[in-house]
Each structure stands twice: as structure tokens, then as C-alpha cells.
Amino acid sequence: MATTNAMDRKLVRIEQGLPLERPWQALDPAIGPIIEPALGQIAEEITAAIAEEIDEYRGPMEGAFGGGVRAAIDGALREFVGLIGRPAGMRGGAARAAYVALGRGEYRAGRRLDALQAAYRLGARVAWRRISAVARAGGVDGAALSLLAESIFAYIDEVSADSVAGYASEQAASAGERQSLRAAFVRQLVLDGLDQTELAAAATVAGWELPRLVAVLAAEHRDAERLATRIGAGAIGGRVEELVCILIGDPDAPGVRARIGKAVEGRLAALGPTVPVTDAGRSWARALRCTSLVRAGVLPRDGLVCHRDALGALAAFADPEALAELARERLAPLEGQTAGARSRLEATLLSWLRWQGSVPAVAVELHVHPQTVRYRLGRLRELFGATLEDPEARFELEHALRGRPWIQGM
Numbered sequence: 001m002a003t004t005n006a007m008d009r010k011l012v013r014i015e016q017g018l019p020l021e022r023p024w025q026a027l028d029p030a031i032g033p034i035i036e037p038a039l040g041q042i043a044e045e046i047t048a049a050i051a052e053e054i055d056e057y058r059g060p061m062e063g064a065f066g067g068g069v070r071a072a073i074d075g076a077l078r079e080f081v082g083l084i085g086r087p088a089g090m091r092g093g094a095a096r097a098a099y100v101a102l103g104r105g106e107y108r109a110g111r112r113l114d115a116l117q118a119a120y121r122l123g124a125r126v127a128w129r130r131i132s133a134v135a136r137a138g139g140v141d142g143a144a145l146s147l148l149a150e151s152i153f154a155y156i157d158e159v160s161a162d163s164v165a166g167y168a169s170e171q172a173a174s175a176g177e178r179q180s181l182r183a184a185f186v187r188q189l190v191l192d193g194l195d196q197t198e199l200a201a202a203a204t205v206a207g208w209e210l211p212r213l214v215a216v217l218a219a220e221h222r223d224a225e226r227l228a229t230r231i232g233a234g235a236i237g238g239r240v241e242e243l244v245c246i247l248i249g250d251p252d253a254p255g256v257r258a259r260i261g262k263a264v265e266g267r268l269a270a271l272g273p274t275v276p277v278t279d280a281g282r283s284w285a286r287a288l289r290c291t292s293l294v295r296a297g298v299l300p301r302d303g304l305v306c307h308r309d310a311l312g313a314l315a316a317f318a319d320p321e322a323l324a325e326l327a328r329e330r331l332a333p334l335e336g337q338t339a340g341a342r343s344r345l346e347a348t349l350l351s352w353l354r355w356q357g358s359v360p361a362v363a364v365e366l367h368v369h370p371q372t373v374r375y376r377l378g379r380l381r382e383l384f385g386a387t388l389e390d391p392e393a394r395f396e397l398e399h400a401l402r403g404r405p406w407i408q409g410m
Contacts, residue, residue: 022083022158024151029085031148034138035131036081042130043074046123053122056115072102073123080155096162103166113167120160128152179225182206183238186224186245189277190216190284199278208236211249214277217260218243218287219269230263232256243291245284247277261304268294270305289314298402317403327400330393333383345383348376350401353394 047070051061060066079095106116128149135148185206188194194202203210211234221227221244224237234249248260251274260271270290272283286307293299298313307314317323334342347366352373355361359377363370380388387393 022151023147023154024080024083025085025087027084027147027151028144031135031140031144032081032084034140035134036078038130038134039077039081040074042127043070043077045130046073046126049122049126050119054115054118056111057119060109072098076155076159077127080152083155084151099159099162100166100169103163103168104170105166106163107167107170113164116163116167117160120156120163124153124156127156178207182208182236183224186236186238186247187240189247190240190245190281193281194278196278206236208247209234209249210277212276213250213252213274214280214283215248215251215274216272216280216283216287217246217248217264217269218272218284218291219246219264220244220267221264227263230259232259240284243288247280257306264304268301270294270310271307273307286314293317316399323400323403326396327404330387330397330400331404333387345376345380346401346404348373349380350398352377352380353398353401 047061047066050057050069051066052058057069061069075095075098103116106113131152132145132149135145140148185202185208188202189199200210217231218240219227224239224244224246227244228235228237228246231246231248235246237244237246239245248256248271250256251260251271257271260269268291270287272285272287272290275283290299290305290307290310293310293313294301294305298317299305299310331346334345337345348362351362351365352359355365359370359373362373366373387397
């Protein structure tokens with residue numbers, strides 16, 4: 001036989017720069033007929049070893065699944081033998097598809113990826129032990145046996161990689177389907193509402209354990225699922241229009257608020273009130289209004305906005321149409337001013353109202369000289385007259401000025 005030249009042929013391939021990730025290409029073709037008659041028995045031994053040593057496969061191997069596994073192992077062994085010594089010994093697309101499908105099936109069956117990989121490793125060891133014995137009995141020399149061992153393990157690595165890819169693909173598809181179901185559930189709950197019976201069924205489909213109470217977070221974020229995961233157990237999310245909506249179970253438990261704040265750090269985010277799950281839409285609406293007020297500059301943008309800290313602004317700006325009408329009425333004296341002059345006078349008037357007439361405080365807030373403040377106040381008294389002395393009018397003026405950015409953004 002020409003098996004003594006196997007290593008020489010491998011060295012030639014190295015010198016020629018030919019790929020060695022498929023070392024079976026450098027084997028002597030005469031090896032194939034030596035080991036081919038033993039493949040059926042080897043497939044039986046591998047199947048038995050997997051059933052004996054790997055817990056996940058112990059029960060399934062007794063039925064039709066075991067027959068399918070044995071057929072797959074036999075097919076893999078015969079494909080390997082068919083590739084020996086072929087310079088273009090590439091595995092076929094159909095074979096690859098079969099092992100990808102096997103990996104998908106393992107995920108659907110609920111078996112661990114570790115178990116699948118362990119089965120391949122065990123199969124490779126048994127295959128090498130039996131094939132090497134048959135090859136040695138058939139006169140294959142030591143150098144060729146070394147290359148044969150390398151070939152078997154390289155081949156099993158490829159087959160295993162196909163199944164791992166199939167497993168991962170099915171896992172990703174399942175996660176995507178689960179995420180879609182969860183997102184649809186979130187949207188339906190906060191936009192349309194669900195009664196108690198509908199809620200229980202929909203939550204089961206979405207894979208969410210219903211809490212007794214929930215608070216809803218509205219946030220700017222690209223990935224609802226990732227944000228929910230960062231917040232922790234009991235959180236489920238989906239996109240509602242341009243914002244992410246996260247339902248947070250048991251939101252008043254110790255540490256939950258801190259986790260939410262950390263998860264949304266640096267982003268626009270608002271948390272609605274804690275409510276029964278069937279009332280999640282109200283919590284979402286409140287959180288959504290808070291985000292609108294943040295965008296308008298009414299509420300600060302320096303961290304998570306909690307509805308409790310924004311009750312004043314929420315109450316004050318509950319009716320945007322009424323606020324706009326109030327602003328038109330109360331700020332009418334400024335209509336004849338240039339844009340720049342109006343902006344300066346509005347800022348001065350709002351600061352003066354906020355600081356209850358303290359000129360030094362207004363000067364510090366606006367970064368201007370106190371005399372500049374006095375000049376502007378004189379101009380405001382000319383424009384507004386006795387209105388500035390009326391407590392009710394001053395309240396309405398401050399309300400109109402505070403809501404001005406929000407009205408202009410509408």
C-alpha cells in the first residue's frame with residue numbers, strides 16, 4: 001500500500017500552501033475501503049455510548065429518536081470515508097443542512113447545547129478508537145494513523161459546528177418570537193387594556209408571571225428587551241411608537257428604583273405611578289406625559305423622572321389648550337416687542353415672579369447686573385401696569401411663562 005507516503009503528501013501540501021483544515025484530503029484513498037465495512041458496527045457503538053454516558057439522551061434513545069440518531073451517525077461516518085483522499089474533499093450542502101437541522105431539533109426538544117456538544121466529543125473518541133483498530137489491522141502505518149486521527153477529529157468538529165449553528169439559530173428565532181409576543185402583550189395592555197381573564201391568558205402566552213402591582217417606564221432606548229433585562233426580574237418591555245415601554249412588577253420593593261435609575265442613566269426616562277396590572281395604561285399615560293414635559297424643558301433632564309416628583313407640573317400643564325389661551329391673554333402686552341426683547345423680558349418676569357420680587361436673586365439667576373434687572377422691570381411695569389400688583393394675575397403670569405416652552409413645542 002501507499003499509506004507510508006501519507007505524511008510526505010501532507011508535507012507537500014504544506015509546502016504548496018494548500019489548506020490543511022480538512023486533513024482527510026491528504027489521506028491515501030486506499031484507507032477508505034479498509035474501514036468502510038466496520039462503519040455500521042461503529043455507529044451502533046457510538047449510539048450506545050451516548051445513551052449510556054449522557055443523561056439527556058438516556059431515555060430518548062429507546063424510541064424512534066434513537067434510530068434517527070444512529071442513522072445520522074452512520075451517515076456522518078460514511079460521508080467521512082467518502083471524503084478520504086479526495087483533493088477537493090468538501091462536505092456537501094445536503095449533509096451540512098442535515099446537521100444544522102439536527103441542532104435545531106435539539107433546541108426544540110429542550111436539550112442543552114452542552115449535552116449536544118458532549119455527544120459529539122464522545123462520538124469522536126469512540127469513532128477514533130474503533131477506526132484506528134480497524135485501520136491498524138488492515139495494515140495502515142503509524143504516520144497515516146496519525147493523519148487519520150487528525151482527520152476524524154477535524155471532521156467531527158465541522159459536523160458539530162453545523163449542529164451548534166442550527167441550535168443557536170433556532171434559539172435566536174425562538175427568542176425573537178418570544179420578544180415579539182412580549183412586545184405585543186405590552187402594547188395591548190397599555191394602549192387597549194385587558195380585563196382580568198384576558199390578562200392572565202395573554203401574560204401566559206408572553207411568558208410573564210403576573211405581579212400584583214406594576215409601574216410603567218417610558219424611555220428613549222433602542223432595545224426594550226435589553227432594558228427590561230437590565231432592570232431585572234419582573235420587568236417586560238416592548239416599543240410603543242417612538243418610546244420603549246417597560247412594565248415593572250413590584251416596583252416599590254427595596255432597590256428596584258435604584259436599578260431603574262442606573263439602567264436608564266443618561267437617557268430620557270419617566271416612571272409612572274404604581275397601579276394594579278389591569279390599570280397599567282394609566283401609569284403609561286402618566287409616564288408619557290412626564291417625558292413630554294421633559295422634552296419641553298418644563299421638567300429637568302438630569303435623570304429618571306418619577307411621577308411623584310412631577311405632580312405639580314403634571315397638574316399645572318394638564319390642559320395644553322387652556323394653557324395656550326392663558327398665555328395669549330396674559331402675555332398679550334409683549335406682542336409688540338422684537339423677538340430678542342420679548343425673550344429677555346419674559347425671562348426677567350419669570351425670574352422676578354419666582355424670586356418674589358428680589359432683584360439681587362434675579363440678577364444672579366440671569367447673570368446680569370442688578371441695574372439691568374431694574375431697567376427691565378421698569379419696562380415690564382410700563383407694559384403690564386397694575387397687573388403686576390394683582391396676586392391672581394401674577395400666579396397666572398408665572399403659570400403661562402413656565403408653560404411657554406411646552407406650548408411652543410406643540
